[in-house]
Amino acid sequence: xxxxxxxxxxxxxxxxxxxxxxxxxxxxxxxxxxxxxxxxxxxxxxxxxxxxxxxxxxxxxxxxxxxxxxxxxxxxxxxxxxxxxxxxxxxxxxxxxxxxxxxxxxxxxxxxxxxxxxxxxxxxxxxxxxxxxxxxxxxxxxxxxxxxxxxxxxxxxxxxxxxxxxxxxxxxxxxxxxxxxxxxxxxxxxxxxxxxxxxxxxxxxxxxxxxxxxxxxxxxxxxxxxxxxxxxxxxxxxxxxxxxxxxxxxxxxxxxxxxxxxxxxxxxxxxxxxxxxxxxxxxxxxxxxxxxxxxxxxxxxxxxxxxxxxxxxxxxxxxxxxxxxxxxxxxxxxxxxxxxxxxxxxxxxxxxxxxxxxxxxxxxxxxxxxxxxxxxxxxxxxxxxxxxxxxxxxxxxxxxxxxxxxxxxxxxxxxxxxxxxxxxxxxxxxxxxxxxxxxxxxxxxxxxx
Amino acid sequence: xxxxxxxxxxxxxxxxxxxxxxxxxxxxxxxxxxxxxxxxxxxxxxxxxxxxxxxxxxxxxxxxxxxxxxxxxxxxxxxxxxxxxxxxxxxxxxxxxxxxxxxxxxxxxxxxxxxxxxxxxxxxxxxxxxxxxxxxxxxxxxxxxxxxxxxxxxxxxxxxxxxxxxxxxxxxxxxxxxxxxxxxxxxxxxxxxxxxxxxxxxxxxxxxxxxxxxxxxxxxxxxxxxxxxxxxxxxxxxxxxxxxxxxxxxxxxxxxxxxxxxxxxxxxxxxxxxxxxxxxxxxxxxxxxxxxxxxxxxxxxxxxxxxxxxxxx
Numbered sequence: 001x002x003x004x005x006x007x008x009x010x011x012x013x014x015x016x017x018x019x020x021x022x023x024x025x026x027x028x029x030x031x032x033x034x035x036x037x038x039x040x041x042x043x044x045x046x047x048x049x050x051x052x053x054x055x056x057x058x059x060x061x062x063x064x065x066x067x068x069x070x071x072x073x074x075x076x077x078x079x080x081x082x083x084x085x086x087x088x089x090x091x092x093x094x095x096x097x098x099x100x101x102x103x104x105x106x107x108x109x110x111x112x113x114x115x116x117x118x119x120x121x122x123x124x125x126x127x128x129x130x131x132x133x134x135x136x137x138x139x140x141x142x143x144x145x146x147x148x149x150x151x152x153x154x155x156x157x158x159x160x161x162x163x164x165x166x167x168x169x170x171x172x173x174x175x176x177x178x179x180x181x182x183x184x185x186x187x188x189x190x191x192x193x194x195x196x197x198x199x200x201x202x203x204x205x206x207x208x209x210x211x212x213x214x215x216x217x218x219x220x221x222x223x224x225x226x227x228x229x230x231x232x233x234x235x236x237x238x239x240x241x242x243x244x245x246x247x248x249x250x251x252x253x254x255x256x257x258x259x260x261x262x263x264x265x266x267x268x269x270x271x272x273x274x275x276x277x278x279x280x281x282x283x284x285x286x287x288x289x290x291x292x293x294x295x296x297x298x299x300x301x302x303x304x305x306x307x308x309x310x311x312x313x314x315x316x317x318x319x320x321x322x323x324x325x326x327x328x329x330x331x332x333x334x335x336x337x338x339x340x341x342x343x344x345x346x347x348x349x350x351x352x353x354x355x356x357x358x359x360x361x362x363x364x365x366x367x368x369x370x371x372x373x374x375x376x377x378x379x380x381x382x383x384x385x386x387x388x389x390x391x392x393x394x395x396x397x398x399x400x401x402x403x404x405x406x407x408x409x410x411x412x413x414x415x416x417x418x419x420x421x422x423x424x425x426x427x428x429x430x431x432x433x434x435x436x437x438x439x440x441x442x443x444x445x446x447x448x449x
Numbered sequence: 450x451x452x453x454x455x456x457x458x459x460x461x462x463x464x465x466x467x468x469x470x471x472x473x474x475x476x477x478x479x480x481x482x483x484x485x486x487x488x489x490x491x492x493x494x495x496x497x498x499x500x501x502x503x504x505x506x507x508x509x510x511x512x513x514x515x516x517x518x519x520x521x522x523x524x525x526x527x528x529x530x531x532x533x534x535x536x537x538x539x540x541x542x543x544x545x546x547x548x549x550x551x552x553x554x555x556x557x558x559x560x561x562x563x564x565x566x567x568x569x570x571x572x573x574x575x576x577x578x579x580x581x582x583x584x585x586x587x588x589x590x591x592x593x594x595x596x597x598x599x600x601x602x603x604x605x606x607x608x609x610x611x612x613x614x615x616x617x618x619x620x621x622x623x624x625x626x627x628x629x630x631x632x633x634x635x636x637x638x639x640x641x642x643x644x645x646x647x648x649x650x651x652x653x654x655x656x657x658x659x660x661x662x663x664x665x666x667x668x669x670x671x672x673x674x675x676x677x678x679x680x681x682x683x684x685x686x687x688x689x690x691x692x693x694x695x696x697x698x699x700x701x702x703x704x705x706x707x708x709x710x711x712x713x714x715x716x717x718x719x720x721x722x723x724x725x726x727x728x729x730x731x732x733x734x735x736x737x738x739x740x741x742x743x744x745x746x747x748x749x750x751x752x753x754x755x756x757x758x759x760x761x762x
Contacts, residue, residue: 016521018548018549018550019550022547022548022549022550023548025547025548026544026545026547026548029536029540029544029547030533030535030536030544033533033535033536033540034535035535109531109532109533109534110528110529110531111531111532111533112531113493113496113498113526113527113528113531114526114530114531114532114587114590115531116497116498117496117497117498117524117525117526118545118548118549119548120497120518120519277459277499278498278499
């Protein structure tokens with residue numbers, strides 16, 4: 001053993017951590033150097049425009065997607081189809097590739113120690129990585145929106161039919177589209193990435209998790225308060241902007257809940273990250289840790305936010321009942337009857353003159369008249385303007401989704417809601433009363449009428 | 450760098466057990482030990498990646514520990530260099546230089562690339578680099594920060610002879626300029642070539658620390674391969690010399706492969722003049738196993754047997 005006196009050769013200054021701004025730029029350089037990230041950004045800015053233009057020119061439209069059946073009518077429908085599709089499929093993938101990979105990639109590359117020696121602050125590394133992934137997401141998401149709108153404008157900027165049949169002018173449609181995009185963002189990728197680190201699960205979990213929640217929010221039976229407080233509901237709750245008046249209850253609850261999820265998930269990710277031992281090569285996440293620090297707190301957030309929503313709105317069931325459907329269908333029918341009258345007979349009637357009512361039953365009266373299903377049958381009644389006491393009736397089959405969206409399919413009489421074409425400003429189109437989309441507000445109070 | 454009683458625990462596992470270590474400026478110091486000896490833990494603590502649970506540590510004259518960060522001028526890598534495959538070699542270094550900011554002392558990117566012999570591939574993506582090229586680029590990244598204490602874990606991994614020469618030359622130059630270099634390696638020949646002092650760790654404890662010649666002195670007998678112009682005659686001379694044992698007595702097999710003699714250094718000093726007096730030309734005299742490797746094996750085996758005895762008791 002030597003005994004040597006250490007003689008500093010120059011003044012020693014304590015190592016200061018690298019500022020977050022510089023670490024952020026470093027992270028951004030790394031992100032943008034990856035071909036898949038660059039490809040993703042490019043696809044976001046080009047893909048939607050091409051898709052809208054191409055699909056709008058096809059004879060068969062994606063009528064399963066909200067606003068898909070209107071893509072011939074107006075370009076704004078195409079832009080909204082992009083948003084619908086992105087919310088269902090693309091956002092989870094985007095979050096996975098960008099935010100989900102931001103931490104786990106350092107494990108795969110074995111660069112954590114290098115990064116820590118260079119930056120000297122795990123806290124600042126976390127902040128820089130979170131900011132960098134948000135920045136890349138911010139480069140992608142506006143691209144989707146702008147590209148979708150450009151594609152829509154090429155198709156044609158005409159009035160859009162809302163989810164209650166009312167007509168939105170181009171400016172109104174554009175404003176609501178912008179608001180819808182703002183509402184439909186819920187970052188949750190960081191947590192999974194931090195929990196599972198080098199495991200491929202760190203990359204795949206946000207995608208699978210997002211898709212699973214998306215399916216859950218659209219399909220699985222659950223109380224309305226639980227459904228709207230799933231973070232993925234923010235991808236759907238913008239639908240409420242396209243009714244008049246807007247269904248703000250579900251929208252606000254959905255956005256607030258997704259922000260709460262994002263905040264808690266980020267806080268948990270930060271806690272896990274700061275507790276990590278970077279000298280241990282064996283660190284690879286664990287199921288127990290994931291459950292204790294990842295899943296359990298988020299389930300608690302979900303339960304708590306659902307309880308708050310239930311208490312505030314009084315919503316306990318599925319949020320879909322006979323009264324709400326009847327009211328929604330009658331409103332949509334009135335608006336669309338007026339559109340049809342103008343296009344076919346050049347009549348100018350008002351909704352008030354029509355005095356539309358609807359009577360709906362589920363399962364031919366064999367089951368309770370509540371909940372989603374494709375077994376709703378409704379009879380719509382209206383007063384014919386100018387004809388004393390004459391009343392018209394039409395039948396609709398309704399396929400009601402668990403998230404409140406429904407498709408009304410005309411079932412006669414044929415001259416009212418059957419399939420025939422009408423002449424519109426943009427050419428020949430199907431009868432607007434034949435098939436249309438509608439939306440039930442899951443959180444609105446039930447009232448008879 | 451000065452450590453006293455440095456202790457590090459991972460739950461019940463003692464990774465470092467009261468480690469004392471002194472490394473003066475301008476020295477290249479080797480850390481040797483079997484797998485699990487605590488080398489990476491020690492290097493990680495020197496780099497500020499972890500903190501000791503006990504003992505004291507001074508780096509570049511400044512105390513280091515919880516709440517007291519490693520001072521500026523300390524850099525290096527453990528478990529391989531951290532490089533980003535999507536960036537070029539130059540891109541990796543440029544990103545690191547920008548990360549440090551304009552005020553920090555930073556060497557020129559072209560200069561450090563030239564030092565490690567990567568100028569020709571400076572604009573190639575790191576994705577296609579071999580292990581040796583990555584090691585050299587990792588060293589370049591460390592040099593970029595103008596280090597005063599450079600900590601390297603297995604820097605010679607995957608290096609070809611040319612790469613090894615670049616790395617050795619660079620480290621020697623760095624030490625000559627007054628920087629301290631602490632490196633771990635399993636390549637004993639590298640350590641012997643580079644280091645003036647070594648520390649041998651076994652199960653978290655220091656079993657030896659000091660100059661290499663002291664290590665050779667402590668192990669009195671080594672096996673040496675002896676190649677001469679007349680190996681039969683050399684064998685006879687060796688057998689007649691005090692302190693020399695001919696190990697490789699091949700029993701009359703012609704002299705093509707020379708012979709192996711076991712001897713301490715003073716006995717060798719007698720053997721060589723005798724060979725010359727007998728008109729036998731000495732063409733090669735070198736340890737079969739290096740002194741460091743011999744010591745490493747002896748000390749670690751001794752440690753293992755001691756532990757086995759302790760566990761039996």
